[in-house]
Amino acid sequence: MRLSRIIMALTAGLAVVLAPTAAGAALPQPAPDSKTQPPPDYPPKQPTLTAKPSTVRVGQTVVLKGTGCGRNEIVDIDVAVTPFAASVPNQAPARRSDGSTVAMAAVAYPQPAPRHFTAKTDAAGRFTVTYRPTEPGRYTFTATGRQSGCTASATVTVLPKKRDGKQDGKHLPVTGDSMGTPLKVGGGLVGAGAVLMLGSLVWRRRNRFGMGSTR
């Protein structure tokens, strides 16, 4: 069966001829050339906006931390929410166990979470804000500094509230298949055979020795 994988390898058969150029794998890093524009360095930077934690349930709090903006600057934070795809059970009307529908929309969250807010950086260009989402979905936070123009974004997944905290995390016991059927059949046959054998033996003995007969 691995053979077919080998044959698949042939689809990269070109490489047989060409791979040696991999010898050129190690190459000098791109030297920072001296063009006039100030483009970013090529190494990727560490994230400048982080979320802690990255996934919460509706009603829980996310801490957003930003770095790399100007000092004492106002930072605009925009929130874009992408709802989960349709098949979310919680998007459907909540139901009681008897099947009746429960209306639970506006009651729980009279005040939806804002889609735009601001933060102010400290002397080191850092800021920390908290956010409490009110509906499930993927939240993308984009921070933009008003003076420095710094931008950064982070994503948080917001899951629906737990319907009933009790059940969470409980495994059902694991059940496996058994040899039940063949054992039953085999055992039954053997048992029947044994009963018949014993029966016939007893019968013959009784006849031979006249036991239980008045003859």
Next chain:
Amino acid sequence: MTESGVSRRGRRRLRRRTRVRIRRALLAALVVGSLLLAGAGWVGFRGWQARSHLLNAAGLARELSAQIVGGDTARAQRTLAALQEQAGAARDATGDPAWWLGQHSPYAGDDLAAVRQIAVAVDDLARRAFPTLLRADLATLVPREGRLDVARLRAVSTELADVNGTVRQTRDRLAAVRTEDLVGQVGKALADLRVEIDRLAGLTGAADQGAKVLPSLLGADGRRTYLLVSQNPAELRATGGMLGAYAVIRADGGRVEIVTQGTAVDLKRFIPPVATLPAEMRQIYTDLPAIYPADVNLTPHFPTAAKLYREMVRRRTGTTVDGVLAVDPVALSYLLAATGPVSVPGGPKLAAATVVRTLLSDAYQTMGLKEQDAYYAAAAAAVFDAVLAAKVNPKAVLSAFDRSMAERRILFWSARPEEQRIFANSRVSGILPEHETVPSVGVFLNDGSGAKLGYYLKPTAQLTVGECQEEGRRQLRLRFTLHSSAPTSGLTSSVLGMGKAGDPYTIRTLVYVFSPAGGAVMGARLDGADVGLGGGTERRRQVGVANVEVPPGGTRTLDVDLLTGRNTAGTPELWLTPTATPWTTQVVPAPSCNQ
């Protein structure tokens, strides 16, 4: 008295008659019982025979594939003969009238029928699929003197189509067997065989399509040009390493040759960027992948990287290629194991055991920039010649490729959508799937120091399956550690590079953890302390980005909690950046939530 005598006699007669009746009934029952027992015993005996034949056959099939890959044709023929005999015997054992009757009995009938189907399936494969696979002489498919035999390839393609047909037929027949009431052992055997045959069908299907498309890839229907790029794991990128040297290659009628060579340095940078990246990507990687050739593969999704690199080469050289092939020095080391050591004029010899060190560490330490370039070009030419030499064992070369592809060290993207579709399900495509049946967690590393210290990194990953959650989701726990064996002094500036982590010997690695498709990254701890993650979403996966800086000799531990998508099942898989020093990985499974 007489009255009592008569009644006693009558009673005796009655008793005797009853006794005779009981005796007859018992005798009849005894005969029927014995017959049943004998029948069951016979079927059981044949079943036991079939079982041992099937077990033998399974072992032989495994041996056979190893021998075919190893190129041991004579032995493979013998193994195939033995396999056919065992499979045939199993089929016979389950083909006699008692077995047929048994199949129609209650309780055990469906089990017997299933065993019969298994025996027939294995026998069909042994007689109709394996011999063709064995006949297809792979050796003729490896290039000789820079050329692949396109005509021969087309012939093999026809044979593969036949094999694929047989395998598919067998799979469909097995799929029709009902499994609901099967005994544990038989049910399991059938399920295992189905999995195995599904995989075989997937592979023969892919091989079939691959063999069909390979001739045109090699220029049988018109000249093709490709970019061959090398990934440099000394400076890590998600798909393996920074794309460094490249070569433009021409394939024409099966003959393949290098047209030009260049390096990423020649491509410089692109302002404005060569493409407008989707918002989703810019959020994670900014515009870097479309500005620097060194950053196109910050994303683990290879087609994106390949498209960007192709465009960059087009802008600088005017050549529009038909596809991009990426390889790394570890794949090269597997190849050198097949060719033997290769000497390079003006530099150290290349050998399988030392090539990674020579290229990723020594060259930076001992040579200047110009010298390095000359050495790499000479090395490429030398290995090129060695692989094309007639003495090389073609099967060893194929095994080297098989391993490299399994480790994702060879990636290919075709600019033609109809060809790209054929590779889509294979590892060689480097496609990060948006939908999956078995959840996969990606751990991808991008160097953030701007240095060539990746050679000193040793990563490990442990993935533990956790609690069952609502909506059929499952919690997963990833423990990632990164160890640096870098020295504390003595490295040259071409190794230390920009030293973005502050201390030039400390390696900054940006770790991109990709949740399973449709899943989520929950949160992370670095060395036990909660950390916030940057990131976004890519290809329906939430991405968490953490900065992990490792001092020389140090180890950092990043724990990440994840959620699978809805209603996924099966043991999750890890998808990792291939590194110079291989990963140590472990997946700790748990029982399914539905049970």
